[in-house]
Amino acid sequence: MHxxxxxxxxxxxxxxxxxxxxxxxxxxxSSRLAFRVAFGVLRHHEDAEDIAQEAFARAxxxxxxxxxxxxxRVWLVRMTWRLAIxxxxxxxxxxxxxxxxxxxxDPTVSETVAACERAAQLWQAIDALPExxxxxxxLAGIEGHDIREVGMLLGLPEGTVKSxxxxxxxxxxxxxxxTRNEPTTx
Amino acid sequence: MDEERTDYTIGDKSLEREIENxxxxxxxxxxxxxxxxxxxxxxxxxxxxxxWSVVGVAxxxxxxxxxxxxxxxxxxPPAVAVSVExxxxxxxxxxxxxxxxxxxxxxxxxxxxxxxxxxxxKHIRRATPNTAPEVLIPARDAAALRVLMMNIREGxxxxxxxxxxxxxxxPLEPLDKIAIQPITIQPLPRLALLxxxxx
Numbered sequence: 001m002h003x004x005x006x007x008x009x010x011x012x013x014x015x016x017x018x019x020x021x022x023x024x025x026x027x028x029x030s031s032r033l034a035f036r037v038a039f040g041v042l043r044h045h046e047d048a049e050d051i052a053q054e055a056f057a058r059a060x061x062x063x064x065x066x067x068x069x070x071x072x073r074v075w076l077v078r079m080t081w082r083l084a085i086x087x088x089x090x091x092x093x094x095x096x097x098x099x100x101x102x103x104x105x106d107p108t109v110s111e112t113v114a115a116c117e118r119a120a121q122l123w124q125a126i127d128a129l130p131e132x133x134x135x136x137x138x139l140a141g142i143e144g145h146d147i148r149e150v151g152m153l154l155g156l157p158e159g160t161v162k163s164x165x166x167x168x169x170x171x172x173x174x175x176x177x178x179t180r181n182e183p184t185t186x
Numbered sequence: 187m188d189e190e191r192t193d194y195t196i197g198d199k200s201l202e203r204e205i206e207n208x209x210x211x212x213x214x215x216x217x218x219x220x221x222x223x224x225x226x227x228x229x230x231x232x233x234x235x236x237x238w239s240v241v242g243v244a245x246x247x248x249x250x251x252x253x254x255x256x257x258x259x260x261x262x263p264p265a266v267a268v269s270v271e272x273x274x275x276x277x278x279x280x281x282x283x284x285x286x287x288x289x290x291x292x293x294x295x296x297x298x299x300x301x302x303x304x305x306x307x308k309h310i311r312r313a314t315p316n317t318a319p320e321v322l323i324p325a326r327d328a329a330a331l332r333v334l335m336m337n338i339r340e341g342x343x344x345x346x347x348x349x350x351x352x353x354x355x356x357p358l359e360p361l362d363k364i365a366i367q368p369i370t371i372q373p374l375p376r377l378a379l380l381x382x383x384x385x
Contacts, residue, residue, distance in 0.1 A: 023225075027218065027221060027222070027225075028218070031213065031217065031218055031221065032212060032213065035211075035212070035213040035217065036209050036211060039209065039211050040209055045211070045213075045214070048211075048213070049213055049214065049217050049220070052213065052217070052221070053217075053220055053221050053224050056221045056224070056225065057221075057224050057225055057228055060225045060228055061228060118204065119204070119207075119208055122204055122205065122208055123208065126205075137205065138209065140202075140205075141202070141205035141206045141208070141209040142206075142209050144206070169198050169201060169202075172201060173198065173201060176201075
């Protein structure tokens with residue numbers, strides 16, 4: 001009897017340990033994705049980390065249902081986006097965040113002030129997009145996601161992603177005056 | 187449209203590059219450690235557990251069972267039973283003592299079935315929890331019995347007369363000496379002769 005109980009407890013422990021290991025693997029491979037999704041909304045380093053951390057904590061609580069890698073990433077992206085949007089709406093540090101924009105992204109030595117201004121204009125243009133278009137734009141700009149991957153992350157058909165991406169970039173281009181000076185192939 | 191998109195995509199490389207550069211931001215080195223610490227503070231087990239939906243379903247099932255029990259109990263032998271005596275019984279009972287049969291004297295009807303002097307009204311009585319057949323007592327008899335008992339309690343009735351009756355009464359014969367006469371059944375007279383034939 002005791003032997004059976006010990007065996008059962010050991011098996012349960014093994015299941016928990018296995019889940020812990022799987023979650024650790026997901027955490028390592030998806031932490032950057034969650035952070036960048038949050039950063040795409042908040043553009044504040046600490047805020048983005050907070051949101052990504054919160055999303056991972058929630059994912060941990062529901063991990064028994066999210067063991068599949070793709071399902072986990074889809075869930076994580078959506079949860080992070082939603083949390084970031086909520087934070088973005090409620091955050092009173094809006095002004096300080098806008099000041100941060102001028103310093104982002106990590107200016108290197110070769111970057112000029114003009115490049116920073118362009119980045120600020122770009123973020124303003126992205127902010128002006130409707131949420132659906134903004135999400136597609138951010139996800140497509142993260143880790144080189146192609147249309148298929150973005151569609152998988154959002155649970156959308158590739159055609160829908162493609163059209164949204166096209167529309168988003170068209171609006172961005174219209175808004176960004178500096179793109180008019182870019183040479184086009186048309 | 188596709189051609190336009192292709193041209194746009196080709197011409198938008200710089201925009202794509204700008205967006206990718208803007209999003210090419212990495213979390214701080216201690217980010218993973220912070221997440222691990224946060225996860226460690228989550229005390230709930232990582233394994234499957236009862237979700238709110240499961241809890242809700244369980245509560246609904248429990249409520250259904252309770253309701254079923256309540257309804258079942260309410261459909262058991264009701265606290266108030268209704269008995270309706272047929273009008274036929276009334277005629278039999280009333281006619282029994284007054285109109286004895288002409289041809290064959292029948293023994294008096296048993297007391298159990300036609301006891302109710304009913305006029306077709308509903309009689310309401312308390313149901314008994316046991317399964318013994320219920321005893322129907324006429325309302326008048328019951329009222330009379332109640333009055334009698336009340337009078338006895340209040341001393342209005344002299345019970346000493348009963349002792350005198352008991353003393354006068356002859357002792358009962360032993361049962362083995364009782365001879366039961368056989369019942370003879372005679373044919374009924376023709377109704378036509380009694381009531382007359384119609385022309």
